[in-house]
Amino acid sequence: MRFRRPPGWPAVLMDGPVVLRPYRRSDAVAWSEIRRANRDWLSPWESHVPGSWDELNSPAAFRFVHADQRRSARTGEGMPFAVCLREDGHERLVGHLNVGSIVRRAFCSGYIGYWVDSRVAGRGVMPTAVALAVDHAFGPGGLHRVEVNIRPENTPSKRVVEKLGFREEAYHVRYMHIDGAWRDHIGYAMTNEEVAAEGGLLARWHRVRDSRG
Template sequence: MQPGWPAVLSDGAVLLRPYRRGDARAWSEVRRANEAWLARWEPTPYGSWYELNSPAAFRSVYSDLRRAARQGSAMPFAVCLVSDAGERLVGQLTLGNIVRRAFCSGYAGYWVDSRVAGSGVIPTALALAVDHAFAAGGLHRIEVNIRPENQPSRRVVEKLGFRQEAYHERYLHIDGEWRDHIGYALTAEDVCADGGLLARWHRLRATA
């Protein structure tokens, strides 16, 4: 296993943990319910959204994510909300394409249930994951690539202090076409002085 994995991270009601086999139904339900919300930002699917996000399809997703984590190329977290009623899966945050040695870098990608979008779940999840990657995970740099039109996702990284570094033309095949993306990045030095990214996010929320 790679440094810092497996891991369970939390802040308030937001919980990040590795996926479990038993997440199949919850994962399928939230993915299917959010097709209109998610499909326009995700890689072009090779098949119907309904079938690719079925409980049966989760078995392949789960296997692929576990394999990537074992190989050290990803830290894939289920994003959950915890309440007195229990735990509810509401999204996913993956630190992927991890390369170590002189690079010590990875990419962050995430999605969230539209019913909790804008409530601070993903900024909290991203801050938790980045702090963990820089500390226990031994990484130095995290990048995020976002379509220019995806204003909600851009606001997430911009308010956390990710800097815009690049504009990638026709970067990924998304929703049926090659789409431009804006490249954002953050290094460990960018947040060390602030006591970590989660501490920065807490201060921002306190002054909002």
């Protein structure tokens, strides 16, 4: 039986220096370096299995992360992107974005999760990446709705969705076990109709960014 690719995958998405692409096995060392260097920046917001941060984010651990990503992409349950910056002719890994928990049929929805290297935070990398991913999800990906759940204390992550005009939709009490306790999350959402008339979310983001100079 011939394998049928999930809608919208694989894909490479680009806007200026920001590139979203599928992960490669060769990303292991760069992924590990970024994750280990950003422990204080990332660990308060992430759920993880028992083990030290260095162990869970080693090049060897990336093999299991990569295998899980490939499996979710192959089954159509996720679109896991490596977020890269292309500068001076070189491309480097700077973050991660996943459109996950994808449900088709009457829902056509998914959840977006992301992280970025603190050394490039504030440069518009993640708003651009999210806008690219949402437009792709609403287009070739065949989704109608995307959601993002963020802890109230995670100000940098909230700024990303607020800049893009995501709608604050819900407050989830004790939503996920993170950093040793059950944590509340704010639910943000967006549907295709909210950005279609503007030419997509990336076009909206360009206008917002340009208006700020």
